[in-house]
Structure formats: structure tokens, C-alpha cells
Amino acid sequence: MDSELAEVRALEAEIAVLRPACEEPPAPGGDAASVRKSFPEIYQSDSEGWESSKDLRSNLGHLESELLFLSTLTGISIRNYSKKTETLTSPEMAEKSIKKVLQRHRLSGTCHMISFQLEFQILEVQNKENLSSVITDLNIIMEPTTTYSELSEFVSRAEERRDLFMFFRSLHFFVEWCEYRKRTFKHFKEKYPEAVRLPEGASASYMRVQSTSQPGFELVIVWRIQTDEEGKVVPKLDLLTKVPRQALELDKKGVVETAAVGFRALLSVLGIEAALESLLSVLCMEHGGQSPQ
Amino acid sequence: MELEKALSQDESKGGVLAHLEKLETQVNRSRKKLEEPQGAQAVESSLGTKIRDKLRSEVKQRQARVAVRDTSVEPDQTLEISEQKAWERKRENVKAILQAYRFTGLSGKLTSRGVCVCIHTAFEGTLLDSYFVDLVIQKPLRIHHHSIPAFIPLEEISAKYLQTNIQHFLFSLCEYLNAYAGRKYQADQLQRDFAAFLAGPLQRNSLCNVLSFTYKVELRGQAFTFCARLLYKDLTVTLPTDVTVTHQGMDTLPTSWEEQRASHENLFCTKALHKVFASFTQREKLDMSLVH
Numbered sequence: 001m002d003s004e005l006a007e008v009r010a011l012e013a014e015i016a017v018l019r020p021a022c023e024e025p026p027a028p029g030g031d032a033a034s035v036r037k038s039f040p041e042i043y044q045s046d047s048e049g050w051e052s053s054k055d056l057r058s059n060l061g062h063l064e065s066e067l068l069f070l071s072t073l074t075g076i077s078i079r080n081y082s083k084k085t086e087t088l089t090s091p092e093m094a095e096k097s098i099k100k101v102l103q104r105h106r107l108s109g110t111c112h113m114i115s116f117q118l119e120f121q122i123l124e125v126q127n128k129e130n131l132s133s134v135i136t137d138l139n140i141i142m143e144p145t146t147t148y149s150e151l152s153e154f155v156s157r158a159e160e161r162r163d164l165f166m167f168f169r170s171l172h173f174f175v176e177w178c179e180y181r182k183r184t185f186k187h188f189k190e191k192y193p194e195a196v197r198l199p200e201g202a203s204a205s206y207m208r209v210q211s212t213s214q215p216g217f218e219l220v221i222v223w224r225i226q227t228d229e230e231g232k233v234v235p236k237l238d239l240l241t242k243v244p245r246q247a248l249e250l251d252k253k254g255v256v257e258t259a260a261v262g263f264r265a266l267l268s269v270l271g272i273e274a275a276l277e278s279l280l281s282v283l284c285m286e287h288g289g290q291s292p293q
Numbered sequence: 294m295e296l297e298k299a300l301s302q303d304e305s306k307g308g309v310l311a312h313l314e315k316l317e318t319q320v321n322r323s324r325k326k327l328e329e330p331q332g333a334q335a336v337e338s339s340l341g342t343k344i345r346d347k348l349r350s351e352v353k354q355r356q357a358r359v360a361v362r363d364t365s366v367e368p369d370q371t372l373e374i375s376e377q378k379a380w381e382r383k384r385e386n387v388k389a390i391l392q393a394y395r396f397t398g399l400s401g402k403l404t405s406r407g408v409c410v411c412i413h414t415a416f417e418g419t420l421l422d423s424y425f426v427d428l429v430i431q432k433p434l435r436i437h438h439h440s441i442p443a444f445i446p447l448e449e450i451s452a453k454y455l456q457t458n459i460q461h462f463l464f465s466l467c468e469y470l471n472a473y474a475g476r477k478y479q480a481d482q483l484q485r486d487f488a489a490f491l492a493g494p495l496q497r498n499s500l501c502n503v504l505s506f507t508y509k510v511e512l513r514g515q516a517f518t519f520c521a522r523l524l525y526k527d528l529t530v531t532l533p534t535d536v537t538v539t540h541q542g543m544d545t546l547p548t549s550w551e552e553q554r555a556s557h558e559n560l561f562c563t564k565a566l567h568k569v570f571a572s573f574t575q576r577e578k579l580d581m582s583l584v585h
Contacts, residue, residue: 053373053376053377053380056377056380056381056384057380059384060380060383060384060387063384063387063388063391064387065403066391066402066403067387067390067391069401069403069408070391070394070400070401073399073401073408073410073459073460073463074394074397074399074460074463075460076394076397076399078390078393078394078397080390081386081389081390081393082389083389083393105393105396107393107396118396120396122420132419132420133419133420134418134419134420135415135418135419135420136418138418161417161418162417162418163415163416163417163418164396164397164398164415164418165397165398165413165414165415165467165471166471168396168397168398168399169398169464169467169468169471172460172464173464176460176461229532230472230529230530230531230532232529232530
């Protein structure tokens with residue numbers, strides 16, 4: 001009897017121990033999400049400075065929209081960026097309390113259809129009076145180089161001058177001119193579909209204009225986009241003529257010969273679009289063709 | 294025997310707590326029975342053992358489940374940490390890219406009503422001052438504040454492009470500011486590093502697009518003073534568009550000096566101002582080494 005009673009009491013004690021053990025943790029197989037939800041709080045209280053992942057995500061979202069905005073504003077998208085810094089020391093520098101820091105930057109991105117990769121170094125020198133930052137080395141890789149051979153010109157100039165800002169400025173204006181050239185070529189192709197030929201597409205640097213009634217006569221408008229010493233982007237247009245020999249012999253006044261000079265004069269007076277328009281309208285009317293409306 | 298039934302039934306239906314409660318009531322009941330004088334001892338004894346066994350197995354199961362849950366929670370937590378870390382890395386990366394925009398010459402920060410654009414300047418690799426334009430984004434776009442110097446034709450540029458082509462507006466402003474910063478830097482460098490050459494102060498206007506100075510030149514033991522006047526007609530350039538170098542003193546220069554004068558004019562047109570003077574000092578050194 002006693003032993004049985006003792007056994008029952010022992011069981012009661014076991015139940016007493018078991019009860020809290022069963023109450024404490026959440027039910028087995030219970031909601032895993034509740035663990036996840038409570039986790040950031042534990043996280044935050046455990047180590048100061050950690051933020052909740054919700055805040056982190058909304059902060060990231062804000063920064064990402066800022067990034068998108070900046071790339072729209074500037075037309076330049078930076079895809080990747082990394083930086084390494086190295087503090088240069090020497091006893092002499094310590095004596096004069098000069099601090100030198102060498103930063104190595106890698107940056108890649110796109111500006112419209114052109115992609116770029118840059119590597120540059122900035123040497124920061126801090127002395128008692130001032131802080132100077134100088135780009136000591138600049139390397140630029142651009143793509144596609146074949147489509148835009150004009151690019152290599154200002155790339156090498158920017159590298160030589162270590163002028164990072166000039167590079168981006170020139171790139172922006174270059175792209176702007178390319179877009180304008182493309183729009184203009186397309187416009188004339190649409191307006192004069194019979195006469196205008198774009199054998200390498202609207203993005204190429206030239207447009208062929210063929211007389212519809214006299215197939216032997218052809219004009220080639222070459223539109224280059226050049227950069228000068230200071231990185232300024234300037235358009236350069238030239239007119240080339242293709243005229244049959246017999247016609248040349250008849251050309252006593254040398255009209256064909258002076259066409260290129262005349263075209264330049266026209267450009268300076270009318271501007272690019274109007275000069276091309278007047279040239280094309282004359283060419284298409286002259287041979288009895290009707291100028292499309 | 295209903296007790297045994299109860300013991301075997303509950304497992305699937307109730308939770309562990311419910312089961313424990315039942316067990317508790319069973320035990321209480323059995324105790325009451327035990328305390329009754331005519332208790333069927335054998336039954337009670339076997340029942341007690343059964344309850345105990347049942348409880349022990351329950352505890353074991355319970356412990357096993359808790360152990361499983363613990364280990365299954367741990368990967369969840371590490372997943373959470375790595376996810377958090379990934380988000381943080383991503384954020385740091387975006388932050389760094391935002392900062393890297395300054396290397397394009399244009400960076401910016403969103404404000405409550407628009408954007409504050411920062412325009413950075415440099416001259417041949419030397420990073421110089423930055424300026425800001427605080428834009429209110431509404432129709433039409435409006436400049437709220439700015440730190441552009443008064444002599445930069447901001448109004449003219451904004452009238453032309455601000456409403457129609459903001460990119461063009463910003464890059465044009467970059468052109469003007471970088472050219473101004475570049476001209477100023479060259480004049481400053483000349484004053485700072487080559488003061489010994491200058492006979493009198495360097496004169497300049499606020500835009501630094503008209504510079505004039507008098508400088509000493511020595512050639513084969515003879516000393517002359519030249520006056521240079523540099524004009525930058527185009528405000529977006531850092532090399533002068535018009536250069537005149539004249540001499541003081543004699544009306545007609547000996548041929549060798551005339552050549553010098555002309556070559557200086559050419560140098561000022563094609564090279565940065567302080568670099569022209571740096572080339573003078575190099576030549577002087579060269580001359581000296583030839584003499585000695």
C-alpha cells in the first residue's frame with residue numbers, strides 16, 4: 001500500500017515537473033513564422049545597432065529609388081563599384097605630419113548604349129593647411145568600340161589628362177549627338193524613302209542620297225562626331241559626290257567640285273537639319289520626282 | 294478499465310497538456326481509491342505502473358519533439374542572419390554606388406521636394422570645388438537654392454535647357470563650372486609656384502577669363518620683361534582663345550627675342566598656364582647645365 005502510494009506521489013511529482021516543461025515552449029510543430037517574427041526583436045536586443053529587417057528593407061528600397069533617380073537624371077548608370085584604400089607611411093611624412101592615402105577605385109556602368117569600365121587611383125595628401133586629392137592614374141575601357149570608333153579619340157585624351165569629369169561630360173554629349181544624328185537620319189529616310197539609303201543603319205555615321213531618276217548621281221553625307229582638345233563634342237559634316245564621268249565633263253562651272261564647300265556654307269547658315277532638308281528637297285524635285293508631303 | 298481506455302485514446306485527440314490533465318485526474322482518482330479501505334490492490338498497483346510508464350514515454354516523446362524543434366529552429370535563425378547580412382551587403386553596395394556618382398562629376402541627394410544636385414569640378418586630375426543646385430521637382434522645374442557663383446550664366450543656361458532637357462542643363466553647368474575652376478586653378482598655381490617670375494601681381498577678373506601679368510625672361514644673360522594678356526572668349530574652355538605677348542622697353546626686338554615672344558604666345562595657347570612656366574624653369578636648368 002505504502003509503496004503504491006509512494007509511487008503515485010512520485011508520479012504526481014513527475015507530472016508537476018512535466019507540466020511547466022510542456023507549457024514553456026510553443027506547441028510542437030507550431031507556427032514557425034512566430035519564431036521568425038520574434039527573431040529580429042531578439043536580434044535587436046541582443047546586439048545594439050542591429051535594425052529590424054523591415055527597416056533595413058525599406059531603407060534599401062529608398063536608396064534604390066534614389067539610385068534609379070540619379071541614373072535617370074544623369075543618363076549614367078553605375079552597375080558596379082569597389083574601392084580599396086591604403087595608407088602610405090614614411091618617417092619623413094610623420095615628421096612633417098603629412099598623411100597620404102592612396103585609393104584604388106573600380107567603376108563600371110553604362111551611358112545609353114555604351115558601356116564603360118574605369119580604373120583609377122586617387123592620392124589624398126593631407127598636411128597642416130589643406131587636403132589635396134589628385135587622380136594619379138586613369139584607365140578606361142569602352143564597348144562597343146567598333147560601332148563607335150569616334151570614342152577612342154576622347155578616351156585616350158581623358159586618360160592622358162586623367163580628367164574623369166571630362167570623360168563623362170564628353171561621353172554624355174557624344175551620346176546626345178549620336179541620338180540626334182540617328183533621329184535625323186531616320187527622319188529623312190521616312191520622308192524620302194526612295195532617295196535615302198542607310199546601308200549600315202541609322203546609327204552609322206553616313207547617309208546615302210541617290211537621285212531617283214538619275215541612278216548614277218549619288219551624294220554621301222558623312223556626319224562625324226568629334227571631340228576636341230578640351231573634350232568638347234562637335235559634329236563634323238561632309239558632302240561627298242558620286243557623279244558619272246560624262247556628267248563631270250559637262251560640269252563647266254565646277255558645281256560638283258564646289259559642292260562640299262557649298263554644303264559647309266549651307267550648314268553654317270541653316271544648321272544641320274535645315275541644310276539637309278534643302279539639299280534633299282532640291283535633289284528630289286530636280287529630276288521630276290515629287291517631294292512627298 | 295475506463296482509465297486504460299482514456300489513456301490509450303487521448304494521444305491523437307488532445308494535446309500533451311490535455312493528456313497530462315487527464316493523467317492528473319486519473320492519479321487523483323486512483324489515490325482516492327487507494328485511500329479507500331477495500332481497494333482492489335492489484336488493479337491499483339498495475340494502474341499506477343501504467344500511468345507511470347505512460348507518463349515516462351510521454352516525457353521522452355515530448356523531449357524528443359522539443360529537441361527536433363530546437364534543431365529545426367537553428368537553421369531558421371542562421372537563414373535569418375544570412376538573409377539579413379545579404380540585405381545589409383546589398384544596402385552597403387547601393388550606398389557605395391550612390392557615393393561613386395561623384396566621380397561622374399554629378400551626384401545628388403533626394404530631398405522632400407526634389408533633388409539637390411552636386412556638381413564636382415577638377416582640372417587635369419586635381420579635384421577642386423563642388424557646387425550645388427537644389428531643384429524643386431514640379432511643373433515647371435524650379436531652382437530653389439544654389440551655390441553657383443554669380444558670374445556663371447546660370448539664368449541663361451536654365452532658360453535654355455532646364456525645362457526641356459535636364460541632362461543637358463546639368464552637363465552644361467558642369468562644363469561652365471569645370472572651365473571656371475580650371476582657369477582659376479591655373480592662375481592660382483602660377484601665383485603660388487612661379488611668383489619669382491612675375492614682375493607684379495597677376496590681374497584677373499572674377500570669371501578668370503581675362504588674365505594679364507608681366508613676367509621676366511632671361512636669355513643668354515640678357516633680361517627682358519614680357520606682358521601677357523590671355524583672353525578666354527568661350528566660358529567653357531580652359532585654354533585661352535586669344536593670347537598677346539608684348540615686350541616692355543625697346544620698340545623693336547632683336548630677332549631672337551621676337552622668336553621667343555612668338556613661341557611664348559604659342560605655348561600659352563596650347564598648354565596650361567603653370568605648365569608653360571614649369572617648362573621655362575626646365576629650360577633654365579638646361580641652359581645652366583650647358584653653361585657650366
